[in-house]
Amino acid sequence: MPATASPVRRLLLAAAGTLLALSSLSARAGFQSDIVVKLIAPGGVVGIPGAISEQQTVSVANLATGLQAGAPGPITGTWMLAGEEVTFVGESIRVRSYAGYDIGPSPTTGYLGSGGEHARYEFDGLSIAGKTIVGFNVSVFDGYADSGFVGLLGPSATSLVHLIDADTLSLDLDDILFVSRGKGSSFDHADFRIDLVTRDSSTNPGGPGNPLPEPATLALFMTAALGAGLARRRRG
The missing domain is CATH 1.10.287 (Helix Hairpins)
Known part of the structure; x- marks a missing residue:
């Protein structure tokens, strides 16, 4: 040979x-560009009137870290409660939301909609190489897992998420009702793992x-x- x-x-x-x-x-495969996270609450929050409209950009190099409560920024430094976060892993968006208002039958985030418009997170600039986003699946198990405890009392998780266009998705915050964990409202939270459904791009x-x-x-x-x-x- x-x-x-x-x-x-x-x-x-x-x-x-x-x-x-x-x-x-x-x-x-995963997100390939910076993602803009917007916090929009047309009715403000309970006890603090006035519309909220803030945004922060998460660079592609820092998607796994994303937005963490307490970090510098108009959303992280002002509106996020301790323990809250928004991160991007693979082709998934992960949101941990805590109760901010607990007077009533169930704890809520405290964010308020107005005029038929929800308080929400919007995620803009979602881009995956060679893929087009066509839908999503939502999991609400603690730790972004596939089983275990669910901190969302209602409504259904899928009803809270909306695909606005091919690169923008939103999560309603004003309708979230949390399960009481029996430790005080500061412990009541829900984890949302939004797995994007994609198809191969035609061009x-x-x-x-x-x-x-x-x-x-x-x-x-x-x-x-x-x-x-x-x-x-x-x-x-």
Whole structure:
């Protein structure tokens, strides 16, 4: 056997390496740009009249940290209660919301809507490489898990989330009712894990009208190209 690989063998090895890298990138798919988080409460909060409209940008490098209560910023430093957070992991938005008002049958956030408009978080600039956002699934288990305790009393989690357009989603805050954990309202909270549902984009964002092949499609292209090259070599 020759000491060096044949040109065809080298091409096959290169193709395999490329496909492995593409598959790895696909498995690590996630948000690819900065995300703007908006806090909107048309009716203000209980005891503090006046509309709230604030926003903070989470850089793509800090999505996993996101917004944390107490950090500098118009939302984190002013309106978030201790323990609250908004983070972005993989293709999911994670929100931990605490009760801010507990006079009544069930604790609430204390944020108020007005004129038919909900108090809400809006997440703008949601972008996933090669994907188009078409829907979502919502989990409300503590710790953003798939089972366990649920801190949301009502309404249904899916009724609180709205896909506004292909890169914007909102979570209503004024309708949230928390389960009392029996330790005082400062412990009452709910964790929302919003998993985005996507489909493959039909065009390449970098070049309108150009297909954006997935790894499996690229594999077929490479196999065909290698086969054509081998056939030409044999004919030669």
